[in-house]
Amino acid sequence: MGSLETSGRPLLNRRLAGLGTTIFAEMSALATATGAINLGQGFPDTDGPEAVREAAVRAIREGHGNQYPPGPGIPELRAAIADHQRHRYGLELDPDTDVLVTAGATEAIAASMLALLEPGDEVIAFEPFYDSYAACIAMAGATRVPLTLRAPTFRPDLDELRGKITDRTRLLLLNTPHNPTGMVLTPDELAAIAALAVEHDLLVVTDEVYEHLVYEGAHHPIAALPGMRERTVSISSAGKTFSLTGWKVGWAMGDAPLVAAVRTAKQFLTYVSSGPFQYAVAEALRLPDAYFAGLRADLRRKRDLLADGLRAAGFEVYPPDGTYFITTDIAPFGEKDAYAFCRALPARCGVVAVPNSVFYDDPEAGRTQVRFAFCKRDDVLAEAADRLRGLG
Numbered sequence: 001m002g003s004l005e006t007s008g009r010p011l012l013n014r015r016l017a018g019l020g021t022t023i024f025a026e027m028s029a030l031a032t033a034t035g036a037i038n039l040g041q042g043f044p045d046t047d048g049p050e051a052v053r054e055a056a057v058r059a060i061r062e063g064h065g066n067q068y069p070p071g072p073g074i075p076e077l078r079a080a081i082a083d084h085q086r087h088r089y090g091l092e093l094d095p096d097t098d099v100l101v102t103a104g105a106t107e108a109i110a111a112s113m114l115a116l117l118e119p120g121d122e123v124i125a126f127e128p129f130y131d132s133y134a135a136c137i138a139m140a141g142a143t144r145v146p147l148t149l150r151a152p153t154f155r156p157d158l159d160e161l162r163g164k165i166t167d168r169t170r171l172l173l174l175n176t177p178h179n180p181t182g183m184v185l186t187p188d189e190l191a192a193i194a195a196l197a198v199e200h201d202l203l204v205v206t207d208e209v210y211e212h213l214v215y216e217g218a219h220h221p222i223a224a225l226p227g228m229r230e231r232t233v234s235i236s237s238a239g240k241t242f243s244l245t246g247w248k249v250g251w252a253m254g255d256a257p258l259v260a261a262v263r264t265a266k267q268f269l270t271y272v273s274s275g276p277f278q279y280a281v282a283e284a285l286r287l288p289d290a291y292f293a294g295l296r297a298d299l300r301r302k303r304d305l306l307a308d309g310l311r312a313a314g315f316e317v318y319p320p321d322g323t324y325f326i327t328t329d330i331a332p333f334g335e336k337d338a339y340a341f342c343r344a345l346p347a348r349c350g351v352v353a354v355p356n357s358v359f360y361d362d363p364e365a366g367r368t369q370v371r372f373a374f375c376k377r378d379d380v381l382a383e384a385a386d387r388l389r390g391l392g
């Protein structure tokens with residue numbers, strides 16, 4: 001290990017200080033080290049459709065995408081993304097100017113923050129945050145302003161949102177369905193948020209990677225609402241929708257000037273990525289509706305399986321309307337600190353989970369919340385529930 005300082009200055013710059021290692025890496029390493037069941041990180045333990053995986057193999061064999069693909073993404077994938085948005089939501093996108101393929105949603109989020117923010121701008125985002133939001137806002141030199149989602153429903157308080165808007169507010173960073181709470185914004189909430197964005201002339205970046213994983217109600221893109229198209233960057237990804245989180249194919253969508261801005265940052269982050277996978281994802285997006293309905297039904301059943309197991313084990317369970325995750329409260333066990341609980345959990349009963357407390361700026365708000373992922377095989381969920389019953 002080298003010195004942590006040089007010329008009397010810390011190596012890690014001030015913007016990134018305190019960001020540390022992501023909680024997912026820390027808890028997944030703990031799962032590997034202890035052999036515990038990993039319900040921490042949100043990745044499925046069954047790979048996505050065979051036809052889609054075969055399409056990637058075929059693309060590599062046939063020489064599609066083995067060399068740098070075009071900067072905005074291959075035309076086949078951009079067309080498939082535009083068709084998906086029209087088919088699902090009635091949104092019209094020009095695949096040549098309104099769609100940008102990225103290295104997962106993660107890069108789309110980073111490029112959006114780097115492109116759209118000036119140092120000193122304020123970004124309002126729901127807390128608990130998906131952890132890359134805080135880092136990307138920090139890298140852009142901007143300031144995050146949390147809007148706290150509170151148990152048991154985790155619905156945003158829209159009067160509180162209005163109160164957080166200042167003349168420095170530049171952007172609302174939305175996430176629906178929301179990780180980690182599973183909250184899904186309703187049409188009324190989306191309309192109210194859109195009205196605030198229009199009234200205050202704000203940009204909106206919306207992370208919709210769980211758009212197909214909604215178990216109650218439906219997903220509605222805010223970009224479809226009046227006045228929103230010209231101010232909204234919508235982000236999604238193949239990872240969650242096709243159970244292929246390692247492929248890292250994501251996309252940003254919006255009016256041409258917004259996408260051009262995001263592309264300016266993206267081209268100097270990765271330039272391009274995932275060549276052959278882009279061909280396969282173009283095919284995946286054209287899977288029949290039955291695939292998407294099947295995925296949703298399957299995960300809804302897993303949600304219910306794990307929720308029942310967690311309740312039986314003594315957790316307070318906040319059933320999610322979407323995503324891969326169930327947020328619980330550990331107060332019924334007399335526990336006071338989710339982080340300490342999660343560090344001890346593998347030794348206590350052979351299960352790994354993630355403390356939601358690390359996703360809040362307000363240390364009190366999520367102090368006793370623990371998140372479990374249910375995107376796992378049924379037998380794994382049943383075994384985890386069995387083990388957790390030993391906590392008592």
Ligand SMILES: *Cc1c(COP(=O)(O)O)cnc(C)c1O
Pocket residue numbers: 042103104105106107130175179207209236237238239240245248249250
């Ligand atoms: C998983 C996840 C991402 C990252 O998506 P990638 O396509 O893997 O980069 C972004 N946002 C949320 C809310 C997520 O849960």
